[in-house]
Amino acid sequence: MFKNIWFQIHWFIGITAGTILMTIGVSGALLAFREEIMDVLSPGVMHVKVQEQQALTPQQLLEKIRDQEPERRVTSMSITPQPGASARVVFAPPPGVRRGEARYVDPYTGAVLPPPTGMEFFEITERFHRWLLLPTEIGKIVLGTLGLGLLTLALSGLYLRWPRRPLSLSAWFRLDFQLQGRSFLWNLHSIIGTWLLVMYVIFSITGTYWALDWFKQGINTLAGEGRPPQMQRAGGNEGKRQGGEHAHKDKGQEAAPAPLELTLAWQAFIAKVPHFENAQMRLPEKSTQPIQILFLGENAPHERARSRMTVLPQTGEVKQLELYEDKSFGGKAIAAIYPLHMGTFFGLPGRIIMALASLMMPLFGITGWMLYLDRRRKKAALRTERAALARTEQAAPPAANEVTARGPFLVAYASQAGQAERVALHTAALLRQSGAQVTVQSLARTTPEKLRHHQRILFIASTFGEGDAPDSARAFERRMRMSSGESLAHVEYALLALGDRNYAKYCGFGHTLDHWLRNRGAKALFPLVEVDRMEPAALQKWESMLASHGVIDAAVAGRQAPRDTAVAPQAGWQAWSLSERLQLNPGSQGEPIFHIELRHAANDGAWQAGALAEVLPRHAPDRIALLLQRLRLDGSLLVDSNGARHALQDLLATSVLPLAHAAPDTHDKQAAAQALADTLQPLAARSYSVASVPQDGAVHLLVRQARHEDGLGLASGWLTEYADVGATLQVRLVENANFAPAGDVPAIFIGNGSGMAGLRGHLRARVGAGQARNWLLFGERNRRHDFLYQEELEQWLAEGKLARLDLAFSRDQSQRVYVQDRLREAGEELRRWIAEGAVIYVCGSLEGMAAGVDAALIEALGEQAVEDLIEQHRYRRDVY
Template sequence: MFKKILFQLHWFFGITAGLILSIMGVTGAIYSYEQPIQKWLNPDSYTVQVENRAKLTPAEIYQHFQITQPKIKINSITIHQAPDASSSINIEKEGARKGFNVMINPYSAEILPEVKGREFFQFIQQLHRNLTVGPVGKQITAACTLILIYFILSGLYLRWPKKHSFKQWFSIKPKLKGRNFLWDLHAVVGTWVVIFYLLLAVTGLYWSYDWWRNGMFKVLGVDRPQPEMQANAGKAKQTEQMRGAGTSAEQVRGEKTTSANAEGHGKGREQSKLDSKQIALAYTQTWTGFHAQLKQDYSSITLSTPKKADGTMDVSFVDAIPQHERARNKAIYNYQNNQIEKIELYADKKLNEKIMSSMLPVHRGSFFGPVYQFLVMLAALSMPLFFVTGWMLYLKRRKQKQLTLAARHHTAIIDVDPHATPWLISYASQTGVSEQLTWRTATNLQAARQPVTVKALQHLTIEDLQNCPQILFIVSTYGTGEAPDLAITFVKKIMPHSFDLKHLKYAVLALGSKEYPETYCSFGHWLDTWLQQNQAQAMFNTIEVDNANAADIEKWTTALAKISKLELSHMHIEKVFDEWTFKKRELLNPNSLGGPVFNLEFHTVHEVVWQAGDIAEIQPGNSLERILAFLDKYHIASNTPVNELNLTIQQALWNRNLTVEVEPFANMQHLLEQLPILPTREYSIASIPEQQVLRLVVRQQSDTDGNLGLGSGWLTQHTQVSEQIAMRIRTNPSFHLINDNRPIICIGNGTGIAGLMSLIHARVRLNYTENWLIFGERQQAHDFFFKETLEAWQTTGMLKRLDLAFSRDQAEKNYVHHKLHEQQDLLKTWITQGAVIYVCGSIQGMASDVDHALVEILGETQLNQLRENGRYKRDVY
């Protein structure tokens, strides 16, 4: 219960205070590099041409301005040792509590160009400290800083694992997807920055609350100079009220903001009791005498104009190599007695005194050196990452019931058994499932201290086969029983040959779908046969997996554990669906000779990201009539409760396979255990996220008895508009759009227009016009899907070519592969220009015919090269 309360508070504060902390993080990161950024932006203000003479002394600079601009009241003069560094004067100016810095040429005292960016950094500073809304904003940022400390402590406690592993805590697992990846990114990066955030929060509160500041002084054992501070503050306020108007903007080139170089000057300077000649003499004597008595180098020195006729001048200087930008040494020089009365060296201070006198450098990280400051800056810039990922996790948490806990720790490897035989795992994947299972298998073996290497099948070489002692193959079947597209290279270059593989032990996990019984797992069996023909030794018989079925995957884990005598964890691919609202259903081909095709649109309230070419996976369900018929068959009342699910049996049966044989059951839970979940259905997405809608193009399918197909029936008839459906986005990297403006050639038929429309939509938004679409259907009058959009793209030049093949509009049927032959010269020209080919639609007929046509036009060698180079991509079904 305690942990649950901590978690609830953690996410609640995250979605409320997270935005403010993100603003504070980004602005703090920018402000921490104010000085180097300003020097980079204003080289003419901070550097000068070196001249073959000495720099002007403070006295000469003072006298110069007394002559040229006598109204300017100089608080201090700073001289830098570097020959090309400018000098500066700090002058009194209305509204500038610590004075105003003016950059001057150290050889001529000429005022240098205005420093750009001061107003910007003043705004950034105010945004960081109080959101630019004064005391109220200061209280908000202070409260959020306290919340940051809670985030740090509660986050560490919530993440504390049962088993401690360095990689578990600090390693990002890029193979994770969806919510698991977001959680990993949030938690692991949070662990990286926890020390930085803790120090930022603890030091940031120094300026927020007096009680916190007093506590810091007490904890570090440093006396707080409170009375002096209060006295100076009161004196400054009184002086501000008594002082007249300051120097005009024209006299100082319109400068409006303060600078850190003004440190060391008093607040609210009183009217000088010395005349200009006495001040010039004080500057001369101090400059000469202090240099003679100071026994160390410095990078810059600041002399403050004396305000009292007591014969002393305040001097501050920075070491030649300072610890940080505010590590200043202070001294009082008596120019009448020609001696240093008091000197306070920063290097001589104790660590606790250094910390309390340098809180800003400690806060921004420069106190600990430039490397640490850079890391602090990166940590501060990453603050929005936690706000964004936290929000996404919160939104997904409301939709998801269970998480794959093992996926959070997949790459946790303690060490490797030096005596273990290395494993090579090779995968062939079209849509990513085989690859996902490969990485889970790899991390499972790694957790058992096994050395593992992973390679895609297309990268597997003859040397790998000849040198590796044991290989696991995890391969999908695609199309009409072939290998996935990228694995064609292995099939054509290696499998036609024979090798001596007596030494090789292997196992095959073959993925497929029993809905295609003629080609079920055929590539896996083909690969197994080839390995046996080359005398490789199978560890166990090929294991088949039907649609990522968990029981089939468990057989794989069990077989591996038995043959290797290792303790391996259970693994499965868990599919977590989100709720989407069905918003629109529109018949695209009324009166067509083909089956009805519908444009379907869905909306969701949570954040969803996908790319052009990705796939929507639908969890179909049963119609009410089918559920009631099943209940009537087994004499079950529709409102019978299923206590374990807190549902009625009618509700629980919505996504169950009701066609299987059912044995006598003791209760509703026992009945449900016999009814597997209906298989999912996948559809190419026809839209991109920027359109604010997820669009599918689905054709109704019917069996020989006239019953609608599982997926198409669910989407086109059984589910009503405004109802909820279960859907998840699945990335389809093998069909993703290229990220440059090379030409693309889109080829498809029927509902394959969906995947092609998403690609072209994305290209149009990028203003890439080298797009060619070859599309085929039955009748132009009825089956020209998205005609208005395509013609508009053609008219505006976004679609350079549109070739249509409507097979039933003439006596001799005309298909898309015929269009390829007709335009083969143009096709070769586009390929020469770097074009990428995308094919989307039915594997039966269209995709196979297109493949043959491309072989005839380009040659098999060139087509294979295009495939290997990612320039021939297919999404066919």
Template structure:
């Protein structure tokens, strides 16, 4: 099923590849037409203008006398003059029988002598007919060019919709793109951003063009604006022309025009342009069409009719017209850009000249997309024909009283909570089963009657990788296939993102759309929020009778029974062995290699890609400052979390409270403390190493009215905790980033910054297993200061343990200091992927698994976008469904 956006995409490219070529013609001819007067004047010096003289320019009666003196006896229809010194006058003769318009000539404004004709005018007349009617008869060409205007309008508006950026309030998102990109990203940036630059111009050109082309558009617009009927105006004009042709010739003597000219100059003392139409019959007046120095544009013309004796018959000023009539007069100046003066003409001309740019880049993008779609389909067929493990269906579906607990987890937290939920349900004597969202489809979901969902949100409202497939299936489902279901939702998220718990809340809405009935309102949970967990247990107690008491050791044991893969819930002490600053001099925040070790007797095991949760503490100086401000003794004994402690130790491991009133005792403070949530880090080592290795980037927390402070966990691990001290750790499985069981296929590792930790654990695991078909794509800032990964990887590569490694040092590329480092033109990890598109597809065709570790903002989203461009959405979804796109991002 196509999405609304996909429909508009299809419309956009269909119009582009069909009407685009003709739109190029219209754009180029319009640009040529814009400056035809200047081009003709340049090509024909001494015609449209002459050198300025000291003497005054001749008046129309004087020009007429000069023309008659030269022997010219043809009837004169109109005389056009400009107040600008040196600008030539123009004289138009009445049309001969069978002609639509008479000949026009230029006159020297100082002598009245006829000037040479302009060469090249025939070309511009041909160009105008091509622009307006495609060289077809007027009535045949107008509908076609009008339809092309509509096509350009649809292209412009659909392009705006399709490129709507994630940050619409950022002007950089709209108007800039990375000019250092190559290939499709560069073409897309040029096509979309340049289209934004000229969007307003194209909308203006298309709307005005459609007004002229379609009587069905023009007639109601004229009527709304209060303009007279076009049919009536044409009939009146035709009658006047016919009467003029039938009337006996009227040869006006120059002296006869003098009173009318004098009357005009008195009424229009500030005129800049004047067109004087001479009477063709004895009963006709002299008509003037003119504008003054204050005219808003060249179509803001005043109309004046004077008898030959100078008396006024009609004096209509443009400024006195109704607003609708004035707006109609602005349509042509808007179309040509003259409404905004020379600047407007230049902008419109440049926009018209850019039409070929959009057609060419659009065609290149279309052809590249077709090529990549075919390649992706071929790669996908190759993948599906491989012998890799396929997703297994969920088992144990029960349509009776069984309760299915479904988890959608990225890093394992949702799975942990789902396991604990199953343990509570089973402790209450209920039949409960644990189901991963990754293994569910509509056929397996529909028989369930009672479900509890524990759903994590990834990034800005996105589903975890393991739940992308199920999210698509729910979105595509129609009707009410889940009307028999009752469900509860525990939505997990991070309040630092604007779409807090966005996926879980959206999932609940989708389930309701399909008929499922919520037992209670969705519960949202930020990190390990004890109050949210208790609210969840209270809801389960109210509707299923579970025990809502706080967790005990028995609960942890039950959780392990409920799921053999449940992570160890206990924190164990580890000794801080060392910390080493990896990037001195870097423009980024300091990065430290931190090593810790458990007691030898513990012999703990973990998988590559796993996580460790660290119980951090506040810096001693910060705790002492708080105690001093509250005038409390940090050594005072208190009861905290069921055991004896000093107030200082309790504060160190808790959120420092903001007291509304002075504390009455140390115990009163301890009673309101909330423990600090643990921080997660990717494991960079293996159990065989005998120690825990972490890569910790120092972060800074802004303090109102004070200097920034180091982040809680990063500051504790890299600065505040003393070497040799004990730090509480908990190993956590990371199933979405773990190696595939028994997998010996190629692997591609992508990441940046401290994400090297998770990639390093996988690389060491594969090297230890003798699997050397590995490819690393890694990004940092500067090679001179941030090459800690490259130093180690080069050794592995030299021993044949890594097949390929690509590095993207963004700040080197930005500063163009790339020659000495040998760095290519690409700045970021996603750019390196695009540059290696063909090898990437070849690796994936061999069954390669992709592992991504690092920052969500920028790197991970960029990699996701690049893979979508290279493989297509279906190709990327196939990787996700097969578990071959595994991520640990933050």
């Protein structure tokens, strides 16, 4: 809540004051190099050709100026000892004008030079920068308020973008030009803002110091300076007293004022300060008044490190000498305010940095506005999705179907910028259109413990920055990491991970959440689906997967895509033939494991290592025959289903069989068969890891027979026993982003039993690509019967294509040994491989093996290191 308040303050100040601050920043950058620009535009004015003769003294210059400008009085004269540097004089302003004209004077001839080109432009720019061309008092208040606004923007921006890992330099300062869209804008806005934070704090504080009197007085008080004494104006007490004496001497006649003489005063100054960088003489209106000389010593740290001397022009007597070196710390700090503002405190590099910082202000205004408008667009899209969801609540519920039979769903989302929430609302609308009861909830409003009260959960999780949870889900993430391990074995879930592929930890929070759910025993309906920057095809894949697993009706999938996404067609099912079936573990104490090969007629199957093969199973023929016998129906009867004609026995073989077998009306067998067909729902597909590569010319599967009280498992029984070799199967190959190849880096493969399938697919791909940094840890019951693909693995090991092979056959010795034990034994080697950038792949049973491997990794590497591997997508699992 506190962070949200500051976010609202930040964007409100940004969109209200941002435009003016941009122009102030640009004008400040121009003023930073005003002298240099005018000098280039006006050769021979601010600097003249160096002469062999000595430069004129201040008195000589004053006399020359009087000859050329007899009607104008000089109020200030600046002398620089640098050869060829023109003297700068300021004339008294005409009545009603606030500031007098400044001109440059040739130091050798005393000629008043023409005004530099651009002087008028820079004077207007300065008035804009200091007062926005408003009346002075009003402009100061406005500028002071803007200065405080800039300070608030800088500090609130720092708070809002504080990295989750504050000790990471890349999180603070690395600008990533590979990012796109909102991610790039945010990266640009926040990272460059961090670079320039100190400069903007300096700008805001120093600018406000000059603009607001109360702020200035407060700073002066803190510095121990209090209110500075008022400058004594020309014609002060001493002048008044002496003028009174003249009036007394001649009441009826006013004596002509004597001309101001600078010779004695200048000689006194040179005697005290023989070496200086710059001297500014403030000339009084009357010759009897003292002259003030502000000067920079030879080694002055900045242009405001000025000392002050007061001299009587008639005698050259020094009445006062205040050296900068004698000032208090607070006085020196006050004197540094202007150089800090301009950057001159740090010399030329400081000026350049501060000028660039000023020029960068439009960047923040533009990116801030773009982020603000994008946020408004997303809010509008959210309102549209909420309205669509509300319409589904008001609509009449669809007829009962497989979706409604499965009970209510929780759609939980973790959103940073509203995208995950929008997809969650859209998914919930599809569920309601399919007849399901739905609750939509942010992870900010739930806890890991509350998830146990739901049986079916769909997660839509965005990732923020480098693999972190969105702000709204940070509390959930903390509880998730601290949870004591409550079982979620009764939970079925699916997970959509939103991210940006240009980040190193792509969809990192989604993978972390998926890993945690699997460790708690939750059953994934299908592998995690990744979405790169709201890619339409990936969003459509999400809906397609929900439809194929009976979560939503296929008829509503893709019907109402989110407003800014288009629906992309998806590849459908294909006919593959079962070309080979071979038991790999005859004599094993465990259930039989079969090597199965599927071939496509056109030989056009394409997949990458780690992919899954979804297979539509069929009931055993004898089971269908028994059901038809009980129903007293002819299996050859043709019935209508989904717009096509099927034999009843074929339709039953691919459908969820009815629980109750009521005897139909025997007088009309056809009507009874059609009535039965109208109640049937298709079987859900079963997923298997692909154990081959496309170059093998076939999809290889490893299928372990599952036995239940009523016989073999539906899918494993169909693939390993009931389907004849040569039979046609409906198969669909799908990517498994959570188990995809990682490129040419070391790889550690850990698995047991039929989990060898997913590992073998990767190994065959890497061996074919010449990548030999492969380490396999495999476990089963007995070496004699359960060493799957033994010949192939031992050949790779002998040829150096497998760097290391660790085996754990649990029943070959009195004490049980598992792959996690082999992992612990090789802890030092494991740490070395991880330090070299290795990726870990785990494939096999969730209960026992996967949890044991997770514990062994934490023991060997540390919990934080394992979490980092998950977020970096270097710990990949395909467990079941």
